[in-house]
Amino acid sequence: MKLIKLHQSKFTISPISHVFLVLLLQFKVVVTSTTTCPAPNQVLQDHTYSWQSEWSPLSCAGLCLQDTACSAFSFCKDAKRCELHNVTAEQYPGDLQVDVNCTYYEVSKEDNDTKWRSQSNLTTCNSSPFEYVKPSSPDTTHRFIFPPFDPAEVFVMVFSVRASSTVYVGLAEEKGTYHRRMYEIAFGEKNDDKVRIRKCHKCNILHQVDLLGLMSADEYHHFWVMNYNGLTMVGKRGQPAFFTWQDPGPLTARWASIAAKNNVHADWVFHSFGNFQLCKVCGSP
Incomplete structure (x- = not known):
């Protein structure tokens, strides 16, 4: 990937152009993901330290990503139940159980070295959007x-x-x-x-x-x-x-x-x- 250097002394940009530059940088920065794909029809049992009801999968992902203790989460669609886990199925593979109403997700929280973005890069992986x-x-x-x-x-x-x-x-x-x-x-x-x-x-x-x-x-x-x-x-x-x-x-x-x-x-x-x-x-x- 080629890196383009911008020299501030060469030009100035309007506030709108500045924000659009931020937007482009947010889209272009590529981060290697180390997360595993979600496990449909499965739930991690006996490792739920917090839960919420009436959440969508997106809200559940956001809840986990904003909590430093959260390493994974399960979302059960029928009850709209979001379960936060402080361990992963890789650590406790025997506790990943079959449940046709649930999907298990793991997340990664990777440091970000780009000043234009948030202080942390929060990523949750899904096999499809x-x-x-x-x-x-x-x-x-x-x-x-x-x-x-x-x-x-x-x-x-x-x-x-x-x-x-x-x-x-x-x-x-x-x-x-x-x-x-x-x-x-x-x-x-x-x-x-x-x-x-x-x-x-x-x-x-x-x-x-x-x-x-x-x-x-x-x-x-x-x-x-x-x-x-x-x-x-x-x-x-x-x-x-x-x-x-x-x-x-x-x-x-x-x-x-x-x-x-x-x-x-x-x-x-x-x-x-x-x-x-x-x-x-x-x-x-």
């Missing part, structure tokens, strides 16, 4: 399925979505609150050709960009969203931002959510979220 299905419903309720993120750091979410009509990404100050004090980014509003941002659900449109073919019921479309100190940027995966807006009165967002238009079925795949890099292939550099 984390998936979430939002069945059609008569309302546009936001689902807060993620762990909280640090508003003092650059927030980035990379995802793919398949839906016949409008979907939303929310960034809220409080969990569960989407009718006030939340950035709501709409993908595919107004005949599937607009990306818009508001500061709450159904509030006034503050900025919009026209872009055809944003949504599809048959294939996934791939996007990234970045937010930092009121600056929101949106782009297609692997491409520069096509949407940029600076809030003159920034919110202190720390909770992300997703939603879909009334009666729209949406399939989501999350490749990375905040400071959590979600590996697509375990054990690969």
Whole structure:
């Protein structure tokens, strides 16, 4: 991999360019993962030191990654139960038991030597990206399925979505609150050709960009969203931002959510979220 040296004396960059540089560095830094792939239909028994209910696999991963004592976790889908383990199945292989409702995960916490990123690189591996299905419903309720993120750091979410009509990404100050004090980014509003941002659900449109073919019921479309100190940027995966807006009165967002238009079925795949890099292939550099 070639390294490109940037000499500060040669040029200056705008605040937006600076944040986009941070974003690119976050995407380009490659960390060798030493984690094992998850074990579906299995759970690590007798080594749970803490648990939570009503969590998604993403929230469970975030809970473990933010706890220095956590070395692995199990998520049981029927009970939506997140179990944190302070040991791994490699240490206690006989305690990894069959349970068709559970999946066992191991995580790695590797030091990071890049000043543009968080002080630690938090990684959880999965044989495929984390998936979430939002069945059609008569309302546009936001689902807060993620762990909280640090508003003092650059927030980035990379995802793919398949839906016949409008979907939303929310960034809220409080969990569960989407009718006030939340950035709501709409993908595919107004005949599937607009990306818009508001500061709450159904509030006034503050900025919009026209872009055809944003949504599809048959294939996934791939996007990234970045937010930092009121600056929101949106782009297609692997491409520069096509949407940029600076809030003159920034919110202190720390909770992300997703939603879909009334009666729209949406399939989501999350490749990375905040400071959590979600590996697509375990054990690969």
